[in-house]
Each structure stands twice: as C-alpha cells, then as structure tokens.
Amino acid sequence: MSDSNKTDFTNPSTFILLGIPGLEAAHVWISIPFCTMYTIAILGNFIILFIVKTEPSLHEPMYYFLCMLAITDLVLSTSTLPKMLSIFWFNSREIDFSACLTQMYFIHCFLVMESGIFVAMAFDRYVAICHPLRHSTILTYPLVAKIGLVLVLRGIMFILPYPFLARQWPYCRTNIIPHSYCEYIAVVKLACGDTHVSSYYGLFMVLCVRSLDMIFIAVSYTQILRAIFSLPTKDARLKALGTCSSHLCAILSFYIPALFSSLTHRFGQNMPLHFHVLIASVYLLVPPMLNPIIYGVRTKQIQDRLLRLFTHKGI
Template structure:
C-alpha cells in the first residue's frame, strides 16, 4: 500500500482517493444507502431498456430518447460508485493516472449527455403537442438518429479538454485527492502550475451547456404551454399537460441537484468538506435512481408492461 502522506514526487503514476475525508469511521455505514441506491439505479435503468426492447409498441422517438437517458444514467453512476464502494469496503484508494483521466472524461461527457437528451425529449414533447398530425413526418428515424448523434458528439467533444488539460500540468505537491472520484477541479488543484485555463474552461462548459440547454427547453415549453392553453376544455388541457409531467420531473431531478452542487462548491466556503462530498455522491446517484422510477410510474405503456411482467410471474 502506498504511503498516503508522501509529497516529494513529480508527476505520479497513481493518485490516492480518500473517499469522504473526516467520515472514515462511518464509511461502512454510509456505504449501505449508497449501495442500495446504486442497485436500484442499475436495476431500474436495465428494466427500462429491457421493456422498450421487448415491446414493439414502444419503438418510437420518445422511448429511444428514454433508452439513451437510461444508458447515460448507467454509465454515469458506474463511472464513480463502484470505486466509492471499493474505498468504503476494501480501502482500495489507489487509482492510476490514466484511469483517473478516463474516469474524468466519462463523468463530464455523460453529465453533458444527460442534459442534451432532456433537450431532445423536450423537442419530442413540443412536436407531439404543437404539431401532433405531423409528428411521424417530423420525427422520422433519420431525424431521431441525427439528434442522438448530435447529443453524443457534443458531449463527447466538450469533455475532451478536461483530461487533456489535466494531463499537461506538472504535479509536484501531493497525489492525494480528497474526494471519491477524479473530478477535473479536484485533480488540477494538485498541480504546481497556473491552472486558470482549466477553471475557465470548466465554467465555460457548465454555463454554455446548462445555459443553451435550459434556453431550448424553456422555448419548447413556452410553445407547449401556449398550445395547451388554446385547448377548449380543462380536461383536455390537463390530459395534454400530463404527458409532460415525466419529462418535467426528469429535468428537475437533474438540474436542481446540479445547480445546488455547483453553488455549494463555488460559494459554500464555510461548508465542511465531507458535507460537500456527500452532496456530490447524492448528485451522482439522484438522477439515475429517480429517472426510471419517474418513467416507470408516469408512463402508461411502461407501467402496463411492468404490471404484465409481474402478473405473469405470479401466475
């Protein structure tokens, strides 16, 4: 086992992840709810993928986007939580420099991808409500494939500078990361160089992705609400708006923890470090756990298929 306190080195081949500093004595107990949440996230998202694949009636644009969201949730949570649990259970704190950069890329790439998928789902709801008769002609398979490719390429390209910038800095202070995963800022803070370009790029990426995606979602829902309010009866308005509830809940499940996490890290200077890291853990698990629950409960087709599976098993 490496000496966690060594500091006299240059560009280490490994880093040491501390997990949740200050709460080492409670790591085993903390691992229980996080392990349960991770298991729910994996089971729930695989269930969504299984049901959509098995049910031909669900092979439409909205459910393709939902499958993308499920895959993104699986990759995002699996990029960080298994390592966290290995720290809690086996004291496995070491991570190689290349593995650290890979983890960094996957976390930032799939975080941005989730936001882009929610924009695609907002566009799907806009077309379904504002142009229902042209839905199948607007959202053709080729259009859906282009939207999916755009979302993947955007998030993948925007995440490339994170590991590239982290790799270029010289590291000569310490190889100890007071966190449970290799976040960009957590790593580059260990560099003995001026890292302002890394900080500026991280802020640019956050504001551009969240700002642009938030703008497109807001425009879509402005048009959706205008179309809903033009409907003749209250029942029709409620029924139509009800088709958006799942998507709105998914947006809140992603953006509220993200906003809270970002504000806490930038302005919560007096907040204990272990509390900030616990918030980060929740942020990485909250959307993957909630998304399949939201769509499983709120989407009639998925709920019906789930009930069929359970009733067949009972009989």
Template sequence: MSSSNTTDFTKPSTFILLGIPGLETAHVWISIPFCTMYIIAILGNFSILFIVKMEQSLHKPMYYFLCMLAITDLVFYTSILPKILAIFCFNYKEISFSACLTQMYFIHCSYVMESGILLAMALDRYVAICNPLRHSMTLTNPLVAKIGLAMVLRGCIVVFPYPLLARQWPYCRTIIIPQPYCAHIAVVNLACADTRVSSYYGLFVQFCVIGMDGIFIAVSYIQILRAIFSLPTKDARLKTFETCGSHLFVILAFYIPGLIISLMNRFAQNVPLHFHVLIVNVYFLLPPMLHPIIYGVRTKQIRGRLLWLFTHKGA
C-alpha cells in the same frame, strides 16, 4: 522535506481518493445506501431498455430518447460507483493517474450527454404537443438516430480537453483528492501550475453547453405550457400535461440540485467539507436512480408492461 502526502514527480503514478473526508469511520454504513442506489439504477435502467425493446407500441421517439438516457446513466454509474464502493467497503483508495483521467472523462462526458438527451426529449415533447399532426413526419427514426449520435459526439468532443489538459500539468503538491472520484476541477486543483485554461474551459462547458441546453429546454417548455393552457377543457389540459410530466420531473431533478450546489460553492464557504462532498455525491448519483422510477410510475405504457412482466403467468 517532502511528506507522504506529496510527491516530487510531475506525473504521479497514483492519486489517493479520500472518500468523504471526516466521515471515514462511517464509510461502511454510507456504502449501504450507495450500493442500494447502484442496484436500483442498474435494474431500473435495464428494465427500461428491455421493456422498450420488447413492446412494439413503445417504438417511438420519446422512448428511444429514454433508452439513450438509460444507457447514459448506466455508463455514468459504472464509471463511478464501483470505485466509490471499493473505497467505502475495502478502504481501497488508490487510483492510477491514467485511470483517474479516464474516470474523469466518462463522468463529465455522461453528464454532457445527459443534458443533450434531455434537450432532445424536450424537442420531442414540443413537437408532439405544439404540432402533433407533424410529429411522426418530423421526428422520424433516422432523424432520432442522428440526434442521438450528435448528442454522443458532442459529449465526447466537448469533454475531451478535460483529461488532455489535465495530463499536461505538473503535479508536485499533494496527491490526495478529498472526494471519492476524479472530478475535473478536483484533479486540476492539485497541479502546481497556472491552470486557468482548464478552469475557464470547465466554466465554458458548464455555462455555454449545459447552460444553453437549459435555456433551450426552458424555451421549449414555455411554448409547451402556452399550448397546454390554450386547450379548451381542463381534462384536455391535464391529459396533455401528463404526456410531458415525467420528462419535466427528470429535468428538475437534473438542473435544480446543480443550481443549488453552484450557489453553495459560491456563497456557503463555511459549509463543512464532508457535508459538501456528501451533497455533491447525492446530486450526481440520485437522478440516474430516479429516472427509471419516475418513468416507470408516471408512464402508463411502461408501468403496464412492467406489471405484466411481474404478474403474467405464462403456460
């Protein structure tokens, strides 16, 4: 006998997103910081795009890559936050099968794109610090555009098998997803078939794509730090380090929480489900909000232009 939580159809018309299991009574209160993060991320990233567009002195590879990062963050937030807020505020938990797969695609596509853009930004900092005389000749605008396009295409192509494989599996177990969005592995785990292909491909993307990006970024920063410490004076070292400080903070915010969550998934099996889901949500949603704040506070040109916009009294 089937219950209300199960279905006999191989392709369910809808899934049910639980939000944060065990904290349903607190969903309305949890929505307040989530909504605040959404507003800050939208305003902050749009401000970055506007400032870079208006300020001619910021028309450089570093800020072009920053704009790509801002657009990626906006796509990610738009694909995930409206549905989360609908669940938390209005208890609207249903999502159609096609919409779930579409959301899955944009979530993971944005994640892979962001990793690639961080790698491109590390390349920019490497050339700027280790070979500054050739920076303008090496990272020309056409090359920056090609790198950005390559990162977008890589993300789109690498993640495309996620929904493609998920669509082919039969779903005859529960239609309940114990989190507020359609992550790849959460959907695949509902299938009543051998889904090792999806699981192995997900591991391939995580370790061979995201992991390799992290390795190349680490190698770049090893060379950057070697170049910085070889400078003759402390002032020169500090001034040079400041040019890559913002990017380094963003990298740490992207990779370190992911490593902690991976370790928690593997070794902390007794962690309550609601705590695990909440931590994963914070990990996904916090960096896109922090990016414009980090660059706005630590980048002199952006900070100065932003202050000018708020304080300048035009005639």
C-alpha cells in the same frame, strides 16, 4: 522537513481518493444508501431498456430518447459507484493516474450527454403538443438517430480537452484527492503552475453547454405551456400536462441537484468539505436512480407492460 514530504509528483503513477473526508468512520454506513441507490439505478434502467425493446408499441421517438437516457445513467453511475464502494468497504483508495483521468472523462462526458438528451426530449414534447399531426413526419427515425449521434459526439468532443489539460500540468504538491471520485476541478486544484486555462474551460462548459441546454428546455416548455393552456377543455389540458409530467420530474431531478452542488461549491466556502463531497456524490446517484422510477410511475404504457411481464411470470 523530511525528503519524503517533498516528493515530486510531476508525473504521479497513482492518485489517492479519500472518499468523504471527515466521515471516514461512517463510510460503511454511508455505503448502505449509496449501494441501494446504485442497485435501484442498475435494475430500473435495465428494466426500462428491456420493456422498450420487447414492446413494439413503445418504438417511438419519446421512448428511444428514454433508452438513450437509461444507457447514459447506467454508464454514469457505473463510472463512479464501484470505485466509491471499494473505498467505503475495503479502504481501496489508490487509483491509477490514467484510470483517474478516464473516470473523469466518462463522468463529465455522460453528464453532458444526459443534459443534451433532456433537450431532445423537450423538443419531442414540443412537437407532440404543439404540432401533434406532424409529429411522425418531423421526428422520423433517421432524425432521432441523427440527434442521438450529435448528442454522443457533443459529449465526446466538448469533454475531450479535460483529460489532456489535466495530464499536462505538473503535480508537485500532493497526489491526494479529497473526494470520492476523480472530479475535474478536484484534480486541477492539485496541479502546480498556471491552471487558468482549465478553470476557464470548465466555466465555459457550465455557461455555454449546461446553461444553453436549460435555456432551450425553458423555451420549449414556454411554447408547450402556451399551447396547453389554449386548449378548449380542462380534461384536454390535464391530459396534455400528463404527457409532460414525467419529463419535467426527470429534468428537476437532474438540474436541481446540479445547481445545488454548483452553488455550494462556489458560494459555500464556510461549509465543511465532507458536505461538498456528499452533495457531489449524491448528484451522480440520484438522477440514475429516479429516472426509471419516474417514467415507470408516470408512464402508463410502461406500467402496463411491466404488469403484464410480472403477471405472465406469475409474480
């Protein structure tokens, strides 16, 4: 074996991202739907932010949480897509070691933030449906700001060990990452030595953060559904359900791909590698694209403001 194949990657200056291994010949074609989803995500979330900012009637807790979701989606998609498209279009596979760890941090940090925002939105719907007369006194603007700050700090602090753990391992095998972005486990798998601490912390994040968020959301909606079905008329029940429908659709678009990606990663060992990478890539693209569409279609106030905006401009 030549010396070049024994290169010591203890402190690699760069990593090599393969994109979607096995589908290199189709990278240009794959980039078309990916670029389309990214464009929709950017435009849709900026429109949501613009509408909420310029429409005083939307200055309510529900829409402030929606703005937090839009900002999170913008950062999440922008953390991955530009580099992914440069791989697909220009075969630009190199990424600096520090840039890789930074990308890893932003991706996982904002995924945790997004999960927390869905919990906050579920709490908002719970108060609005179960305690409608006290909604404005419970969810005050200072409380919404504090919730937002807690969600940001939670994401920052819980994911902070990721880059530090990844940086301390020696990389003596290779610096080639068979992925389209710097996913935490994909990077850790390249490390030599005992990486059990990284694996256990990753499992902790899944069980104690994502799972707890899903439990809180489930408990909130259990109470919400009990309150809805106790309403006296069918029209009242349908109206109450309608106020939750957009949030439920957004939750499903976030957690179902996450669950599917996690299951295929852990139990789909016989599946080809390109399938795993495709699912993991789509998982980061679909929610940022769908969220503004869901809220634009399902929320009458946003529809009306968007219609007035286009009508005023003569579109």
